[in-house]
Amino acid sequence: MSYDVSTAVFEGPFDLLLHLILREQVDIHEVSLSTIVDAYLTEIEKMQDLDLDIATEFLLIASTLVELKSRRLLPGKENIDLDEEFALWEERDLLLARLLECKTFKDVSLVFQQLAELADRAFPRTTGPDERFSELLPDLMEGVTPLKLHKAILKALAPKPEPHIDLFHVAPVRLSVSEAVSELMDSLADMKAITFRNLTRGHEARLEVVVRFLAILEIYKQGFIELSQDDRFGDIEIRWIGDEGFATANSFSIDDYEG
Amino acid sequence: MSDELLNMNDDASFITPEIIRAMEGILMVAIEPVPGELLAQLFEVPVSIVEEMAAQLSAVYEEAGHGFQLVQVAGGYRFQSHPVVSAYVERFVLDGQRARLSAAALETLAIVAYKQPISRLQIASVRGVDPDAVLRTLHSRGYVEQRGHDDGPGQAVLWGTTQLFLEKLGINSLGELPPLAEFVPDASVVEALENTLRISPLDDAGSAPDQNL
Amino acid sequence: MSDELLNMNDDASFITPEIIRAMEGILMVAIEPVPGELLAQLFEVPVSIVEEMAAQLSAVYEEAGHGFQLVQVAGGYRFQSHPVVSAYVERFVLDGQRARLSAAALETLAIVAYKQPISRLQIASVRGVDPDAVLRTLHSRGYVEQRGHDDGPGQAVLWGTTQLFLEKLGINSLGELPPLAEFVPDASVVEALENTLRISPLDDAGSAPDQNL
Numbered sequence A: 001m002s003y004d005v006s007t008a009v010f011e012g013p014f015d016l017l018l019h020l021i022l023r024e025q026v027d028i029h030e031v032s033l034s035t036i037v038d039a040y041l042t043e044i045e046k047m048q049d050l051d052l053d054i055a056t057e058f059l060l061i062a063s064t065l066v067e068l069k070s071r072r073l074l075p076g077k078e079n080i081d082l083d084e085e086f087a088l089w090e091e092r093d094l095l096l097a098r099l100l101e102c103k104t105f106k107d108v109s110l111v112f113q114q115l116a117e118l119a120d121r122a123f124p125r126t127t128g129p130d131e132r133f134s135e136l137l138p139d140l141m142e143g144v145t146p147l148k149l150h151k152a153i154l155k156a157l158a159p160k161p162e163p164h165i166d167l168f169h170v171a172p173v174r175l176s177v178s179e180a181v182s183e184l185m186d187s188l189a190d191m192k193a194i195t196f197r198n199l200t201r202g203h204e205a206r207l208e209v210v211v212r213f214l215a216i217l218e219i220y221k222q223g224f225i226e227l228s229q230d231d232r233f234g235d236i237e238i239r240w241i242g243d244e245g246f247a248t249a250n251s252f253s254i255d256d257y258e259g
Numbered sequence B, C: 001m002s003d004e005l006l007n008m009n010d011d012a013s014f015i016t017p018e019i020i021r022a023m024e025g026i027l028m029v030a031i032e033p034v035p036g037e038l039l040a041q042l043f044e045v046p047v048s049i050v051e052e053m054a055a056q057l058s059a060v061y062e063e064a065g066h067g068f069q070l071v072q073v074a075g076g077y078r079f080q081s082h083p084v085v086s087a088y089v090e091r092f093v094l095d096g097q098r099a100r101l102s103a104a105a106l107e108t109l110a111i112v113a114y115k116q117p118i119s120r121l122q123i124a125s126v127r128g129v130d131p132d133a134v135l136r137t138l139h140s141r142g143y144v145e146q147r148g149h150d151d152g153p154g155q156a157v158l159w160g161t162t163q164l165f166l167e168k169l170g171i172n173s174l175g176e177l178p179p180l181a182e183f184v185p186d187a188s189v190v191e192a193l194e195n196t197l198r199i200s201p202l203d204d205a206g207s208a209p210d211q212n213l
Helices: A013-023 A025-030 A033-046 A052-073 A082-120 A131-136 A146-157 A177-191 A206-221 A244-248 B008-014 B017-029 B036-043 B047-064 B083-096 B103-115 B120-127 B132-140 B163-169 B187-194 C008-014 C017-029 C036-043 C047-064 C083-092 C103-115 C120-127 C132-140 C163-169 C187-196
Strands: A193-195 A225-229 A236-240 B068-073 B076-081 B144-149 B157-161 C068-073 C076-081 C144-149 C157-161
Touching (some): A013 A082, A146 B120, A177 A193, A177 A206, A177 A236, B017 B047, B017 B076, B017 C068, B047 B068, B076 C017, B103 B120, B103 B157, C017 C036, C017 C047, C017 C076, C036 C047, C036 C076, C047 C068, C103 C120, C103 C157, C120 C132, C132 C144
């Protein structure tokens, strides 16, 4: 596969990741995850005007990569949470499967391109019957009046309804940060102290975890909790330091997250 | 043009298998008869060579007993079905044609009528789908015809309605169609239509060759 | 249909110069690919005979070095210009520059072609990006169409490819697409990906040392 390094435009995160990994395929044992991660993060930084949806996907993959990378830095397995380990394997296998599928279609699309290029070099005959046969053709315009024609163009020019695509099933949980703040204010005031991992246990969708993380930062900023993290990549401890009675008064103003 | 000066020997040297094939290819895809002058221009040979090639091809097809022929009609050269298979062709024509304009076809026809001359792409951007097949049908019935080419890159074929179209509607001119004036189309449509159209006049010498000439 | 029972001699007896010519004549006046079944019906012969005739004609044209071909595409037979004269035909068909498909569009088309009917989201999960804009372009070009709705919650629109898509690729049916299995990345690619994304700490036995960490 030839990938043009200098001019490639990466349309998606798989695109980029595949490119970065396979570029160094010359000697696969030399492929270094840290190089990949660094290059990946550099590319993401370059993408100034990335739209939010795409950026999210990029960031999710970047975070998976960073997690994989950090895991390799750990000396041994003794202190590794098994759940965490499984989750990471799952994450990695999912990423691998998606990369392979993406590559499959990328390669087969090259065949499509060749077929289309070949087909484009032949032009179809579409001339139709000559005038000798014209009296045989049924009169298609029978019954068409100027008024019907007028109606037809009004219909053609009328604004088309934007195709409505229901996003309901895209992200079943559409929790906003401010909603998460309210929810967490309640539970944190009750619990007094908890790790972030435990707090988000049961929330499988990454988006949910991210939203809660942002909410925690917001609550921290407002001075209701203290945060501490003893080890790198260790658990984040959250301790409630707000008023006892605040649990229900969950309505302080929340900064908008613009990005 | 200097082709009168050429004798037959010189003529023969112009005719290459490549140009003959090219001529067959072009005539195969042409929608209207192709003027000899246009072919001469494309191949950079005298018109007499084109005439010679057409005659040769015509003879070759006839001798091989093909079901098609190459003929010269008003306006130029074209392929058509051979008269000996007319009975079959008639059955096919009667069989294969739908009897009414679909709503999509009617919309396309309306767009051509009101916005002519208009390119296929412009119609597509108004209707939202490629009108290619519909245009072929409308053209094969003689309701629309080619009207020169867009000046822009690609020089898209422009379409307009025919005299037959007016006759079918029972009007004398397009001016008799109900006016569109008060209707304000939405922005995307306006943009699509504004993204138009400096038509090269057909009589403009030296302009892009046009099949209708 | 009893054509399976026919041996070659019987086949040959169906094929007369007359219906061969008729086939040529009919394809000459068609505006879109003509299904073999329709021709079989018109000639009152089995479809296999039509296929046989088409193959014969095709070979005859190719051998004679004509500038046109008879091909089977999008479920039917049609005449088209021969690819070897595309340079000339493109000059003649001024808007002959067909719209090229972007890499993104081709990838999306490939996914739709092999996995149809498929929802936008399913495409997104393969490509890692929302194919909304690409799908709209493909739809307006007529290469994909809506194929009903997903049964699940949200009832997502499902997409499939069209006849025009087949024409665009110059193939007769989806069955002519290469099997997807042939494109599953080979072992070295899988190994490269796996190696790069492996989790095990470096001091694990057997794994290659990674100097950069």
